[in-house]
Amino acid sequence: GAVVSQHPSRVICKSGTSVKIECRSLDFQATTMFWYRQFPKQSLMLMATSNEGSKATYEQGVEKDKFLINHASLTLSTLTVTSAHPEDSSFYICSARSWASQPQHFGDGTRLSIL
């Protein structure tokens, strides 16, 4: 149980393109979803936290107008990287949690490469 599906797994696109990444909880209802970014040989950096039906809470230094997060249902959250540039190239990982004391379950990540 507790499966989180994230896709696409890899995206390569041109600079200036907007890219949408989907995160789905397949067998549980996710009241909270998280988006992380990970650069090579570094730990996960939390970008934002979203609760179903509410606006996402962004971490300091993360541009909310560039990284649009939607959590419209208890099983789906999306991250849209708008007007992506090469510096946005990274490994993006989502996670989902059902209740506050429960652990997070993670997707397999999306490797984004902006040319």
Add this chain to the structure above:
Amino acid sequence: DAKTTQPPSMDCAEGRAANLPCNHSTISGNEYVYWYRQIHSQGPQYIIHGLKNNETNEMASLIITEDRKSSTLILPHATLRDTAVYYCIVRAPGAGKSTFGDGTTLTVKP
């Protein structure tokens, strides 16, 4: 959330138990201890969590000291596939987010 301290790296022989320590000396009474691991180029995987008592599941055992200031994750019979970065996180139920530190890179050697 309480800060955690983990050794940056550890080695373990295949088939032996791997004992990964985590220090969380500033943990609060309602904060849980969670362990995750990340195999190269994959999303993290949940392993186990606990509050006060020791816990065991099919993957690992979690030993939490009586004063709760430290814990140990035990992989009873490590295999090469257990090579990964292991993260220890403490978090209260009401806290929204989990912050990842640098973790421990466990290398299981044949």
